[in-house]
Amino acid sequence: MEQDILRLHARYAHALDDDRLEEWPDFFTEKGRYRVTTAESEARGLPLPVLYAEGRAMLRDRVASLRHANIYEPQRYRHIVSSILITVESSTRATSMANFLVVRVMENGEATFFASGRYLDRIALPELRYEERVVVCDSRRFDTLLAIPL
Amino acid sequence: MLERSWPVEGATRVPYWVYQDEDVYREELERIWRGATWSYLCLEAELPEPQSFLTTFVGDMPVVVTRDAKGALHAFENRCAHRGALICMQARGKAERFNCIYHNWTYDHAGNLTNVAFRKGIAGKGGMPADARPESQAPRKLRVEGIRGLVFGTLSGEAPDLRTYIGPAILPRLERVLVKPLKVLGTYTQVLPNNWKLYMDNVKDTYHASLLHLFFTRFRINRLTQKGGVFVSPDGAHHCTFTEMVEDQGDAYEAGGMRSAGSQEFELQAPEMLDQVDEFGDRVAIQILSLFPGFVLHQIRNSLAARQVLPRGIGRTELNWTLFGFADDDAAMLRRRLLQANLVGPAGYISMEDGAATGFVQRGVAAAAGRASVIEMGGATIGSGDSRVTETAVRGLWKAWRSHMHL
Numbered sequence: 001m002e003q004d005i006l007r008l009h010a011r012y013a014h015a016l017d018d019d020r021l022e023e024w025p026d027f028f029t030e031k032g033r034y035r036v037t038t039a040e041s042e043a044r045g046l047p048l049p050v051l052y053a054e055g056r057a058m059l060r061d062r063v064a065s066l067r068h069a070n071i072y073e074p075q076r077y078r079h080i081v082s083s084i085l086i087t088v089e090s091s092t093r094a095t096s097m098a099n100f101l102v103v104r105v106m107e108n109g110e111a112t113f114f115a116s117g118r119y120l121d122r123i124a125l126p127e128l129r130y131e132e133r134v135v136v137c138d139s140r141r142f143d144t145l146l147a148i149p150l
Numbered sequence: 151m152l153e154r155s156w157p158v159e160g161a162t163r164v165p166y167w168v169y170q171d172e173d174v175y176r177e178e179l180e181r182i183w184r185g186a187t188w189s190y191l192c193l194e195a196e197l198p199e200p201q202s203f204l205t206t207f208v209g210d211m212p213v214v215v216t217r218d219a220k221g222a223l224h225a226f227e228n229r230c231a232h233r234g235a236l237i238c239m240q241a242r243g244k245a246e247r248f249n250c251i252y253h254n255w256t257y258d259h260a261g262n263l264t265n266v267a268f269r270k271g272i273a274g275k276g277g278m279p280a281d282a283r284p285e286s287q288a289p290r291k292l293r294v295e296g297i298r299g300l301v302f303g304t305l306s307g308e309a310p311d312l313r314t315y316i317g318p319a320i321l322p323r324l325e326r327v328l329v330k331p332l333k334v335l336g337t338y339t340q341v342l343p344n345n346w347k348l349y350m351d352n353v354k355d356t357y358h359a360s361l362l363h364l365f366f367t368r369f370r371i372n373r374l375t376q377k378g379g380v381f382v383s384p385d386g387a388h389h390c391t392f393t394e395m396v397e398d399q400g401d402a403y404e405a406g407g408m409r410s411a412g413s414q415e416f417e418l419q420a421p422e423m424l425d426q427v428d429e430f431g432d433r434v435a436i437q438i439l440s441l442f443p444g445f446v447l448h449q450i451r452n453s454l455a456a457r458q459v460l461p462r463g464i465g466r467t468e469l470n471w472t473l474f475g476f477a478d479d480d481a482a483m484l485r486r487r488l489l490q491a492n493l494v495g496p497a498g499y500i501s502m503e504d505g506a507a508t509g510f511v512q513r514g515v516a517a518a519a520g521r522a523s524v525i526e527m528g529g530a531t532i533g534s535g536d537s538r539v540t541e542t543a544v545r546g547l548w549k550a551w552r553s554h555m556h557l
Contacts, residue, residue, distance in 0.1 A: 038336075046334065049491055065365055069364040142496035144340070
């Protein structure tokens with residue numbers, strides 16, 4: 001099972017990095033939650049998300065908006081996901097904690113360190129989808145904009 | 151004194167050197183940010199208890215904001231009288247006093263120097279002469295005023311009181327949002343690759359909103375055909391624009407073939423994200439308010455926030471977002487505000503483009519210091535009105551800026 005969860009994390013990263021955003025909502029359960037926050041907000045107990053979706057419908061809205069409404073300079077991410085700790089709690093649920101680092105690459109070749117932090121996940125088994133993925137960014141600063149999900 | 155000439159067209163042109171010139175930048179830090187203007191410091195709710203503090207900036211000047219043991223608010227320059235080190239290096243906290251880490255000089259909550267370590271030396275040796283006056287280099291104190299839970303500061307003795315500074319055209323629009331004690335929901339910083347004034351004139355540009363931000367228009371959230379208006383203070387410095395909640399059924403964008411026109415196949419699968427409760431009872435869907443030089447208050451449906459603009463060099467700006475609700479919000483309102491947080495900030499459906507667009511201007515004008523932008527929508531006037539197909543508030547910004555800069 002741990003191998004399957006490692007593959008889930010890897011498939012998620014590759015889908016985003018390969019610009020297959022339409023596949024992104026399917027990594028979540030029907031009511032799965034996705035929340036980007038900062039380490040500072042977590043430490044201060046502040047609820048504000050940088051980006052927040054409850055359920056696949058909202059995740060699909062995010063993708064639709066990125067594809068058809070939002071304007072941003074062409075860019076790609078490269079996710080590096082490591083130091084993964086998985087706890088299989090029961091036959092229906094696992095939790096996982098992993099570090100991430102995301103490099104952002106612009107069309108002109110400019111590659112910058114864009115974000116680092118932790119993924120805190122609750123994973124539905126045997127479905128192998130995220131019931132919840134909390135992206136805790138180490139920094140409270142975001143350069144220009146956060147369009148593609150982390 | 152700067153030697154620069156403004157284009158002969160006057161209010162309808164803004165020369166690009168204003169975003170590029172190091173001398174202009176240094177001059178505006180002095181004349182505007184440290185001059186006769188009020189800068190937003192924080193929310194009062196961020197200093198909830200006696201002896202709490204936080205650190206922030208006014209322009210490029212580091213500032214400590216405090217609440218003293220008796221509850222009064224203070225702000226002072228975060229610079230030790232001795233060697234100039236930061237007095238306070240934490241973002242926020244509580245403290246009985248402030249000790250500079252370098253040589254342990256001590257300050258109270260009002261920024262008064264209260265102790266110089268070993269001032270009289272040890273065993274009659276060393277120490278400062280009796281007539282030494284280290285207080286002569288004390289950190290500067292700011293005048294501090296609060297208004298409905300917002301805290302502002304100024305170094306200027308000449309700036310009028312805060313309410314007079316904001317003025318009767320804009321003050322009621324500020325007060326309509328800040329009706330109850332505030333509660334901080336969270337903060338983050340968006341780093342923008344452009345001059346601070348490009349962000350401010352983006353905020354004041356009512357013409358761009360529905361053309362750049364396609365999310366608005368595609369989902370018919372805000373169109374220029376909806377009822378709304380713009381208020382500009384007589385000196386041009388401050389502005390407020392609003393849009394009413396009525397759904398727009400017209401198709402001016404579709405008929406005009408706008409890039410931002412709607413399409414039948416594109417609608418939200420989870421539209422509850424946008425559900426608004428008319429919490430102020432006036433059917434206003436969106437209100438954007440700015441105070442010169444660097445403060446923005448927004449109400450976008452039920453998302454409320456203070457934005458602090460900080461210049462960080464000619465081509466870099468930090469935008470500190472503090473989203474808030476009211477202390478008596480129920481669980482449903484809190485959830486609504488958190489869902490609608492998706493509209494704003496670096497990942498905001500309707501604000502992510504602002505950083506991109508203003509950055510494009512900074513890059514686009516790189517070789518055009520001698521050219522100027524054309525700001526002629528609505529003619530050359532500066533004033534309030536019921537049309538948002540105008541750049542009147544942008545012209546207001548430059549009127550105020552030129553007045554402070556003597557240009």
